[in-house]
Amino acid sequence: MLKNSEFIDKLRSSGLRPTKQRLKICEVLFNRDKTFHFTINDLAKNISEQLNEKISLATVYNTVHAFKNKGYLKEISINSDKSYFDTNITNHHHFFDEDSNELIDCDEDVIENLNIKKNITGKKINSVEVLIKVASDNQNQN
Amino acid sequence: MLKNSEFIDKLRSSGLRPTKQRLKICEVLFNRDKTFHFTINDLAKNISEQLNEKISLATVYNTVHAFKNKGYLKEISINSDKSYFDTNITNHHHFFDEDSNELIDCDEDVIENLNIKKNITGKKINSVEVLIKVASDNQNQN
DNA sequence: ATATAAATTATAATTATTCTAAACTGTTGA
DNA sequence: TCAACAGTTTAGAATAATTATAATTTATAT
DSSP, rough: OOOHHHHHHHHHHTTTOOHHHHHHHHHHHHHHSSSOEEEHHHHHHHHHHHHHSOOOHHHHHHHHHHHHTTTEEEEOOOSSOEEEESSOSSSSEEEEEEETTTEEEOOOEEEEEEEEOEEEEEEEEEEEEEEEEEETTTOOOO | OHHHHHHHHHHHHHHHHOOOOHHHHHHHHHSSSSSOOEEEEEHHHHHHHHOOSOOHHHHHHHHHHHHHHSSSSSEEOSSSSOOOOOOOOOSOOOOEETTTTTEEEETTTTTEOOOOOOOTTTEEEEEEEEEEEEETTOOOOO
């Protein structure tokens, strides 16, 4: 459980003003035991459940993007109509449950020896993401 | 270079009527030497360049989804405002060039021994996709 | 040929996201 | 302390991809 002053320091140190909206969003995102996988909509709902004044949707978008750019959030590649974010910024991979549209972290021992042996000339690798799509065993796939 | 009659057979055999729109789309998608990575917009533009009568955008969407459901196309996971599709339906992975928003197939020898050792209980694995995001070496990442 | 189901179409509707411009707030330094 | 300025928030409009609708057209089986 992080203190408010810790969030203030963190934001200031990365050049973001610690506004009350951002502090609230920090609290919702980072005061958790487990990784939080969310869409903007999940986050907005989560905030409004915990708060009587509302935070504008535009601010939620702005803040999530600011946090992503500062490296406090990761965006996860899923071909979907929405973007997914992850509070776990360590190098790790995901299952995506197509039944529930839910992301699940892969434990380290799920993927063995992932090793990229070549790269495109003149480019640097920014990220390597593995996405394992799963669905209920008895589901009709048509 | 596949013949029209081959596309007709293929469509019929999967329960899709071989309409002239679908045949034209088959031609654009599958009469190629190399894998085609595309967005709906890419495809629509490609069609309209080759055709004097137009195919409705709704039909392009319908057809791409039908082909995907029949397994003639793969959808690639990228967090982007658009969906990307691939005519290469074999098991393979991708680079995504963030400078140009372009997908590039990974050769088989790029990723070594990708091995999924565990799965979510009660689910079956539908796909495993690796996406390697790259960008120009000297690019500012903020 | 004709009936029927499937497909196409233009257009409207929906949804996620970004933009805009005005109001507000945090911070700096006189 | 407080004025000024840049950074932030905000509601709502704008944009863009995609899906839905409902009428028309087409493929095919009889």
